[in-house]
Amino acid sequence: MPSEELVRRYAELAVRVGLNLRKGQDLQIICHVEHAPFARAVAAVAYAHGARRVSPFYSDQHIRRSMLEHAADDVLEWSPPWTAARLEHLHEERGAELGITGDPNPDINDGIDGKRIARARPKELMHRAAEIIFDLKTVNWCNVAYPNEGWAERVFGEPDVERLWDLVARAVRLDEADPVRAWEEHMARLGDRAARLNEQKFDAVRFRGPGTDLEIGLLPGSVWGTAGFETSYGHPFVPNMPTEEVFTTPDPSRTEGTVRATRPFGPLPGTIVDGLELRFEGGSVVDVRAEQGADVVRGQLENDPGAARLGEIALVDGQSRVGRLDVVFWDVLFDENAACHIAYGKGLPDGLAPGTDGANEASTHTDFMIGGPEVDVDGIDADGAATPILRADEWVLA
């Protein structure tokens, strides 16, 4: 097990850098029952930093499994009024929200039909949550992962929690003497990359590699940014720890070609998608293949009209702390930061210039990795000229 000191330092980092918690703020912690030790550490740190009230919301994957086995279809999609009340409080009080990831029971949904898993989500609530988080921006939020036995077992084939802590600590810069300062420097470096991309005013981005020849058009308002976010009232926070990406919001109608995922991923709790291949025409997915989990992806894409169009392009190079660990974490918060990725589903307003629109609309947002040493990334001008951005996993755009 990790030292109490390590857990406390991690909690400090999440509260101070990730959430950048304000004095007098309410904090909601969203996690699984198995994350309780970390939720407790975060609560103690948050109160010490002046939180008004810390409220944990624990979910239970086992009880959810029973629901998936037995409940009627309409129950799977139901939005509980208590979760709505939680969200509205967060919004009205300009609260902070910490999400804890690190799946404690990766096999929990074995044997459940993929389409049923994809259907089992509170549609109304997810729409409202996305509105509050991404459009109204009243909440400073952050996702961090908590190493646990189930997750370690999934990553290493054995419940080596110690080893997972070591990797996670390196990924989130807890191995630095002053992690808070290390994060400031890191975010500045990523900010510099975003600035260079914005200078170029590319019209599209092209990925080419084994199984991949994909061109994604950008919007006139597409801007490149980092996970250095701000609330509507100007309060900065870092929503993902780790983060290694610069990203933008593409034109949902201008994706053409084929793409092969370079890493497996788990789009929904307990699911695995491996060897995904998508073909796009006129912006939309028209063909889904995979060695494993194609039904889960198809279920997601059928959920609403926008689900089969792209909402994000993110660029990550081989210097990524996550990528250099060379491990599949089965946790999107980590795996998306190992390599370039794109997301089908909702487009983030943060990837658009203020006052512009055109981002894809959908209730979900699923990232999957398409980058790696064999995948070249180019920026394409309006006249079709290509400028190299990444070659052999190295950032080459000056």
Added chain:
Amino acid sequence: MPSEELVRRYAELAVRVGLNLRKGQDLQIICHVEHAPFARAVAAVAYAHGARRVSPFYSDQHIRRSMLEHAADDVLEWSPPWTAARLEHLHEERGAELGITGDPNPDINDGIDGKRIARARPKELMHRAAEIIFDLKTVNWCNVAYPNEGWAERVFGEPDVERLWDLVARAVRLDEADPVRAWEEHMARLGDRAARLNEQKFDAVRFRGPGTDLEIGLLPGSVWGTAGFETSYGHPFVPNMPTEEVFTTPDPSRTEGTVRATRPFGPLPGTIVDGLELRFEGGSVVDVRAEQGADVVRGQLENDPGAARLGEIALVDGQSRVGRLDVVFWDVLFDENAACHIAYGKGLPDGLAPGTDGANEASTHTDFMIGGPEVDVDGIDADGAATPILRADEWVLA
């Protein structure tokens, strides 16, 4: 650890006899994080019995401890809107609610001021919850205890969960070949006692023993009943497992004399009150003494005007399955069923004839044990004549 089969049978008993769950009903499970294994067993059984949706609500005593250490006074009393929404859903949908007891962290509040602990409760919500549960009666509910290490450590001085399971199983009749039938017979026996008491139409009840000489007046509408409850729409359920009592709701203005608790108890999570002595005048507590925890009781009595008057009298004889285990469980669900007890605070409408009133009003209801082999219990007629009910722990009222 208990066998999976024992846990499943216990869950069955809670769902079938305790809640008497209806097909298509929503079930809410209220418990601590440490109760998750039992919550999961209950959810599986409930879905198998046709529950529409099972929703667990986990609380975290460690995070609550941080709140008690740091939060402002008004935060301690705050009623979260999400809990209000949960309650209203339960009420509107005529749902079922299972509470799981068995304190996993009995020492969690060590060092926190007793009055602060007493203050830390969502007053508005508790009032509304009591209204829904006891006045509107739209919910079939049940409290059961789940053996765990912390609770076992508190009971035995060592975390002997196996031994605690053995005692709990005997108390709730899981040692019977057909526990469901054993419960039917048991509830019929208690019902018979209540009927005999109601025939007598006593005007008061008197307790006399070491340190105790207490007379509690009854209301014209006071009726004796068992924990065989019914919802407003006539659906029967058993809210406490175990239950060994017959009870009534007394006249809150007519308690006189002194009473000494015969067992220690924990009125609020993490608290211990031992050697409690109360003196009553004109229905109200006028003096509080205790070897331990007097401040917790005083804090409760100050919470609202009705807190210092009685809301319940319950009679339990030496045949009680709980009493015969001869263990202090530090859990009111068990300990109150070991001996006669009274409660300061809210009077239950279930102890009054329909259409009558006069029950004490308060936001809390705290039971403590005053019976035992040395305490005689008499029924007193309107003309002052005494009729023995209990002598030397034996039921003597014919």
